[in-house]
Amino acid sequence: MRQLHFILIFLFSVQLTISQKEVSETNNSSSIVDNLYKEDQFYFAVSYNLLTNMPENMSQKGFSTGFTLGYIKDIPLNSNRNFGLGIGLGISTNSYNHNLKISKSNGFYNYDLVDLEDFTKNKFSTQLVELPIELRWRTSTPEEYKFWRIYAGVKLGYIVASKAKSKGGGETIKISNLAAIEKLRYGLTLSAGYSTWNVNLYYGLNPIFDDSVIINGEKTDIRIVKIGLKFYIL
Structure with missing residues (x-):
């Protein structure tokens, strides 16, 4: 998990360096205007992950993080090229710290709410392949590299790997590929900001x-909200 985080950060740093070099070379070259320019095709995001609609007595503790890296095909829809669509492909890794202990006994999963004071670790994590679709508006021009943007859309995702880990109470539990995880994910997205810095929701x-998870005698409806920063490149 940590290795994947380091890889994502490394790839972002390399891409950012390349982008800055290309911008510098463009500024120093002759004034050739590219009227067919495209923007914001590579992206990197970091987020704080929240669980909502949690059952009574379930809570989060600590910092639950998410990292996303991907490419979006920029498709301008007007002659000024400041309004258009974005369709992309990315990867995402996420962790969620909470007090829902997931264990397995005799082939059956158990879901119990525990006191986190007795545990040094209790979380589950997911890795996804994602398909973002954005409706894009921005104030860019062929000569302007810093501009305002508002991108709204939807994101489809598919969980390719998941893991639950619990450590405390004299035992360590590790479970891979959780059967009760809803692998198909979908949600609404919004990115807005200026130049490098963009708020991402x-x-x-x-x-x-899924419906097999019973907590406090009831089915769950736990959902995910992510709040963070998104960086568009090139």
């Missing part, structure tokens, strides 16, 4: 667990 429209 994601609101999940479907529960993270």
